Amino acid sequence: MAQFGSLERKKGGGVSELVGWLGRLFLAIAIPLLAFAVIYYGFIWLRDSNAPKWLTAAVAIVWGVGGVAVLYWVFNGLVERLPDEWTERLQPFVFVGPAMAILIWYLALPSVRTFYLSLFGRDGPPDVGFFQTFTSDAFVGFQNYIAVFSERLLTEALRNNLMWIVFGSTLSVALGLVVATLADRSRFERTAKSLIFLPMAISFVGAGVIWNFMYDIRPVGQPQIGLLNAILTSVGASPVAWDKWVAIQPWNNLFLIVIVIWLQAGYAMVLFSAALKGIPEEILEASRVDGATEIQIFTRIMIPYIMGTIITVWTTVVIFTLKIFDVVWVMTGGQFGTHVIATQFYRQSFTARNSGYGSAIAIVLLVTVIPVMIYNLRQFRQQEAF
Amino acid sequence: MKRSWFSILAVLLVLSMVLAACGATEAPPEATTAPEAEPTQAEPSGPVAEVGFAVMPGGFLERALAGEFSGTEVTVDGPFTNPDDIRFNESMAAFEEATGINVNYIGDKTFESRITISVDAGDPPDIADFPQPGAAATFARRGHIIDPTTWIPQDWLDQQYNQSWLDMAMVSGEGGEIITGGVWHRFNGKSLVWYPKDDWDAAGYEIPVTWDELMALTQQIADDGDTAWCIGIGSDAATGWPATDWTEETMLRTTSLENYDAWVAGTLPFDSPEVKNAIEAWSEIWFNDAYVYGGRDAIVSTFFGDAPTPLFEDPPQCWLHKQGNFITGFFPETAEAGVDYDFFYLPPIDDQYGKPFLVAGDMMSMFNDRPEVRALMEYFTTPQSASGWLQNGGALAAHLTATPDLYGVDLERGIAELVTEATSFRFDGSDLMPAEVGSGAFWTGMVDYVSGTADLDTVLAEIDAAWPR
Amino acid sequence: MKKRKWTGPLFINGVLALLVIIWSIPTIGLFVSSFRTRFDIQTSGWWNILPHREWQTVSTVNPQELGLDPDGVMEVEGVTGTFEELREGVQSPEGDTRVTWLGNKRLGRIEVQERVWTVTWDFSLDNYKQVLLGASVEITNPDGSVEAAPGQDMSQAFLNSVAVSIPSTLIPILIAAFAAYGFAWMAFPGRRLLFILVVGLLVVPLQIALVPILRDYNSLGLNGTFLAVWLAHTGFGLALATYLLFNYVSTLPRETLESAFIDGASHFTVFTRLVLPLSVPALASFAIFQFLWVWNDYLVALTFLGVDPTYKVLTQRLADLTGTFGNQWHLLTAGAFVTMILPLVVFFALQRYFVRGLLAGSVKG
Known part of the structure; x- marks a missing residue:
């Protein structure tokens, strides 16, 4: 695209220039009005019409996605029309700005609000002016945080989250990497990857049903309908309750972690697979010609090459497991010593309706991510821009 | 050719789209402000005998039967789904037909968390069906629940409910005063x-x-x-x-x-x-x-x-x-x-x-004060408002006026008898x-x-x- | 050919097959169960569809007719045992038959059983019918007549899910791709700070945002519109999208971009003509994830689209089907497969973008 600052250079025409300007002015007003009318009535028609639902949906989709694309195109066009130095100054914000605006609206501001709520009692701040709330009875300062770290169930949740990170994220990433590497050199790549990926497509509720068929326990002497207990009883052992097995607490958490590994390995696999495809074939061929074993190729070439991806996948999987909620909620509801931070947060905020305490737990969850942030910041420093 | 006006056009285009998006979503129907609890001595109109359920004299249901609120809509949120949503709609049919008010049940099983979110966000349903009155207490304490006794006279409630039920609806209001958190609808026998x-x-x-x-x-x-x-x-x-x-x-x-x-x-x-x-x-x-x-x-x-x-x-x-x-x-x-x-x-x-x-039962609590909502609350004080369950089984009516002939299923009728034989009952x-x-x-x-x-x-x-x- | 050691195809395919089998067993269990009735699901394991040996009753004896005393040692059908032993089942000395007491001492009966090979091959499509066409409910009218209220079929919910999912997948990818490029290749003040904010926001549980966002939507009049859900999914998925795409975009070869800039290309041109095409594998992988998450989402749709029956998405319809007390949970077996179809189609459609050489081929030499 050439320079957009060309407007100035064209200055100095006569009547034709004026007509041109008027024409543009007219078009600038008329066409948007027309467009507005078309889109507005289109939207009304969409909403009110008894047109086939699929048509409504299709038009809405085009309207939504197209709208966003046009937005970028227009803003960029505007910025590029500015003098060069302004373009340079503003363009990054055209690229990054919308994302940041949305993130701040949807995540950052609610986080700040949550912190504010965490300083108050169970019914939240009273309905007085912002500054007056701090002098009201409902203001409890950091008491909720003290409670978070002193209540048995919360310390248990923190312990469990640690288990989730240590076992859950490590194994998810490792298995994903193994499958991606193996599949990469197998003739059955697509089939294998599809089958490993399959659990990701299952909703958490569906996954809950699936794993109940694995973990179900029936009284001794009855036919077991859980596969694992059927195996146990067929070799003469007595059935156990797996994820609800209180006797082995806290290790019964591992059986919940297995579920998430089963669900999540596909995630890691897809990303690793894409990264492995990015390794130029020549490099691999060259080292094979040099006589490197497959293991050496894996450890000395592939791993370093996709290190960035490994860190990314690791970071996201650690964060997923920090936030882990659905699986625990569906399988045990946090009973049997399986509460994690997110289930406690949910329970306090939405079941017990203790807004202050629930918010404090959420903030604790946010704070736990700081080490991950620091680590990523160090990685980011190496990235150079133009 | 660099068409500079083109980008301006595009900006306006996008702006108009955004406007269309916001503008086209119709603002929620203007809440008709509820008239002050006038002890309506309005013309006692309405074909009371024909509607098949008791009508509180001088109340909003009476005015609704006269067609005054026809065309309005009341939203009810609750935790029940299939098949109870059908039972509910069935129970509402008589009311809807007689008043022209549309009752829209929108609930599902996430009611417990959803009601917290929607009330906190300032967008509560008109009426919520609470199977756990303990949960309603939270909202009463925060001043979100409207006390139905502000317009329903005590003697009407006494006529429709056993005193125990009325006691069980008592919750603390915003200032700590005791208010009635709602009216009872249906219940389950536990013993x-x-x-x-x-x-x-x-x-x-x-x-x-x-x-x-x-x-x-x-x-x-x-x-x-x-x-x-x-x-x-x-x-x-x-x-x-x-x-x-x-x-x-x-x-x-x-x-x-x-x-x-x-x-x-x-x-x-x-x-x-x-x-x-x-x-x-x-x-x-x-x-x-x-x-x-x-x-x-x-x-x-x-x-x-x-x-x-x-x-x-x-x-x-x-x-x-x-x-x-x-x-x-x-x-x-x-x-x-x-x-x-x-x-x-x-x-x-x-x-x-x-x-x-x-027993365990469902209490109907009111969050928005509009005449048609009041009319529906009054309807809930009659056993016919649970007729869908009484006819088909699944629950019993909490009302004193629920006679055995209202029950279409022997099982529920038997339980209802057990309850009347009981020397006391508790929630x-x-x-x-x-x-x-x-x-x-x-x-x-x-x-x-x-x-x-x-x-x-x-x-x-x-x-x-x-x-x- | 090159020499192959133990890392040869046999080993690779063997390990892969093992993993795939382990991974598939739970799903197979669900799949089989989805064709079984609720009673079957509750009383026998799904693997009974495989041939297995089972004790089958060949004759029944009434212990009272034989005048047996259940409190003592009994001799019946060639075996002897106490009541407790017979309840467990006593095998004949030859081991080919078993005598079992069923029930208690009052009502019991004695069954003589033989071990036979059998297979439980009793399938029904009922679960799928109910999921797809909706469960019908019988209504008794006041006059005593019974009619069946037909359930609502899935088509509406399916369309709603599609209408929610596609923009909720594409919009965040588009926005995130711009942001990822900005973070990776554009210099601006606050770049590091903003990026670290993105990482930090990854962990924010979306539940804390529900109340404030719903309040904003109320004042904007957005509540209950598709736009509201699209934006919400965009907001909640954007941090991860930006982070993942940044990782990919930042590893693109610097020289390639440099040569484009030397040719006089603007950032916008480089982004749309060079970076986007090169990032297809990353875009495709994120598209799959985001689509799956949105498709299986329950909470966001519930909060912002509302629970109005005409706007319910698939996950909501499915949850409703299981009934107020969850007594129809067996429908989830079929439901899980019905809802899985489209995500898998998306996966297979996008899988073809994960191919080697995309990068090498498109970099201009």
């Missing part, structure tokens, strides 16, 4: 023991009418080689709740109503001898491996809905199952009431406390307690106790500690 009738008769067992007879029967069944009871308290996140029901049953049977009320209100602590005694009463059955199908260990891991299944095996693997009448929804589809299964009243333990009956205590306890510490405590991870004293102390004070 019921289900048994496999055909096999029962063949085996020659007798229905016990005292606790001693119940225990003797339990022992008898054990002697005959079976376990008497099927018990399961598994329920995902709510695991443990059937144990709280048992505790309430034995509380009502071993101590006074005053103590029960004090316990529910939080003034009688969990670690008091009364509560401990009540829990130990059912522990005698629960912790005896000869009495419980699968033994004590199976109780925690058995899903409450699967628990009664062995009753229906041939021959039955267990003979007794205590649960509210909703449990019939989990019975095999082929099982027939009165033939394959039947129920009896869980017998009293101590005669001096009479024959108490435990499920855990549903009235603050959610921290009633849907939290009480459940988990019972799970810990039953699974043997903690002893009773530890558990009770922990529940007491969880009570918000």
